[in-house]
Amino acid sequence: xxxxxxxxxxxxxxxxxxxxxxxxxxxxxxxxxxxxxxxxxxxxxxxxxxxxxxxxxxxxxxxxxxxxxxxxxxxxxxxxxxxxxxxxxxxxxxxxxxxxxxxxxxxxxxxxxxxxxxxxxxxxxxxxxxxxxxxxxxxxxxxxxxxxxxxxxxxxxxxxxxxxxxxxxxxxxxxxxxxxxxxxxxxxxxxxxxxxxxxxxxxxxxxxxxxxxxxxxxxxxxxxxxxxxxxxxxxxxxxxxxxxxxxxxxxxxxxxxxxxxxxxxxxxxxxxx
Amino acid sequence: xxxxxxxxxxxxxxxxxxxxxxxxxxxxxxxxxxxxxxxxxxxxxxxxxxxxxxxxxxxxxxxxxxxxxxxxxxxxxxxxxxxxxxxxxxxxxxxxxxxxxxxxxxxxxxxxxxxxxxxxxxxxxxxxxxxxxxxxxxxxxxxxxxxxxxxxx
Numbered sequence: 327x328x329x330x331x332x333x334x335x336x337x338x339x340x341x342x343x344x345x346x347x348x349x350x351x352x353x354x355x356x357x358x359x360x361x362x363x364x365x366x367x368x369x370x371x372x373x374x375x376x377x378x379x380x381x382x383x384x385x386x387x388x389x390x391x392x393x394x395x396x397x398x399x400x401x402x403x404x405x406x407x408x409x410x411x412x413x414x415x416x417x418x419x420x421x422x423x424x425x426x427x428x429x430x431x432x433x434x435x436x437x438x439x440x441x442x443x444x445x446x447x448x449x450x451x452x453x454x455x456x457x458x459x460x461x462x463x464x465x466x467x468x469x470x471x472x473x474x475x476x477x478x479x480x481x482x483x484x485x486x487x488x489x490x491x492x493x494x495x496x497x498x499x500x501x502x503x504x505x506x507x508x509x510x511x512x513x514x515x516x517x518x519x520x521x522x523x524x525x526x527x528x529x530x531x532x533x534x535x536x537x538x539x540x541x542x543x544x545x546x547x548x549x550x551x552x553x554x555x556x557x558x559x560x561x562x563x564x565x566x567x568x569x570x571x572x573x574x575x576x577x578x579x580x581x582x583x584x585x586x587x588x589x590x591x592x593x594x595x596x597x598x599x
Numbered sequence: 600x601x602x603x604x605x606x607x608x609x610x611x612x613x614x615x616x617x618x619x620x621x622x623x624x625x626x627x628x629x630x631x632x633x634x635x636x637x638x639x640x641x642x643x644x645x646x647x648x649x650x651x652x653x654x655x656x657x658x659x660x661x662x663x664x665x666x667x668x669x670x671x672x673x674x675x676x677x678x679x680x681x682x683x684x685x686x687x688x689x690x691x692x693x694x695x696x697x698x699x700x701x702x703x704x705x706x707x708x709x710x711x712x713x714x715x716x717x718x719x720x721x722x723x724x725x726x727x728x729x730x731x732x733x734x735x736x737x738x739x740x741x742x743x744x745x746x747x748x749x750x751x752x
Contacts, residue, residue, distance in 0.1 A: 478610035
């Protein structure tokens with residue numbers, strides 16, 4: 327009887343942890359991860375659930391009939407998973423950190439569970455499916471969007487229309503280098519650095535060829551897809567929610583990214599001017 | 600102006616794709632980004648400094664994002680991310696970096712202080728709207744409570 331209860335509790339905890347893990351890997355704010363896990367635990371009638379999430383780990387504990395159970399999940403979401411690398415496509419590994427669609431889906435599942443629309447078994451099953459599925463937009467579309475936003479930013483920052491094509495191309499090339507480097511090297515700093523390096527180089531070549539006019543505007547526009555917008559937003563929202571550890575570490579990551587982009591461009595400026 | 604609106608709309612939705620936002624919400628990401636940029640652009644062309652302009656724009660972006668998030672029952676970051684990207688002081692930061700490389704430290708420090716202030720303004724805009732959102736939610740809950748208790752009595 328006691329064993330049965332215990333295994334039941336562990337199963338419920340697994341559901342909550344899986345939901346938390348998916349959300350954190352997809353780049354949700356830590357306070358949202360904790361909130362979702364607590365809500366799901368309450369819906370599953372776990373007594374006194376306590377969760378603690380940082381960008382690299384989740385700790386979850388529940389008060390059982392017999393004794394308190396605690397589980398820890400460590401998340402190394404900035405590095406790539408070697409085992410999965412062989413069976414997944416290029417995009418999935420790279421964008422493990424930002425997948426807003428998955429966050430929205432887990433959020434939806436947790437809501438349905440709270441409203442008792444679905445059972446714990448179904449939730450667990452669906453979460454497992456969600457963990458496996460690959461919901462990214464195709465690479466060509468991502469590249470096109472990166473290029474398009476580079477061109478649009480050029481116009482927004484007061485560039486001329488004749489610079490649109492150079493910014494479009496160098497933004498696209500830069501983002502492609504970013505994806506490639508992320509796949510083969512897997513160090514975020516290096517992929518951002520080489521992406522901004524290639525953007526600077528492309529912009530320089532375009533201006534030298536006479537296709538581009540304003541080098542500064544082209545570089546600023548093309549660099550925009552690399553800007554760590556999600557990290558900045560999450561850092562702020564975590565800090566507001568009182569999660570100082572998570573907020574500061576995400577802020578540091580954002581600063582590091584900005585530094586990588588800046589030093590890549592600085593190298594080009596140093597070499598060619 | 601129309602060109603600015605269109606480009607900011609496309610840029611923000613394209614960002615939604617890069618961050619893998621749900622397909623049906625991409626247009627809304629674009630709208631959030633467009634309205635933020637429209638405010639920023641109008642204010643700066645009227646001669647207002649870019650720091651208060653960023654504050655107003657990020658405030659509006661966050662308000663709209665909260666509205667969409669409530670309406671579609673999705674996490675609010677989906678909309679905020681695309682919305683604040685155009686406001687990020689990329690140009691100022693770039694100029695600052697360039698001055699650093701050219702050993703013009705006076706100008707470089709000045710520009711980086713400016714970039715820092717603009718990012719601070721974006722943060723404050725988001726925080727303010729969050730606070731207002733919480734207050735409104737509390738007021739609605741309180742009102743429902745008094746309403747319900749009045750009914751039972």
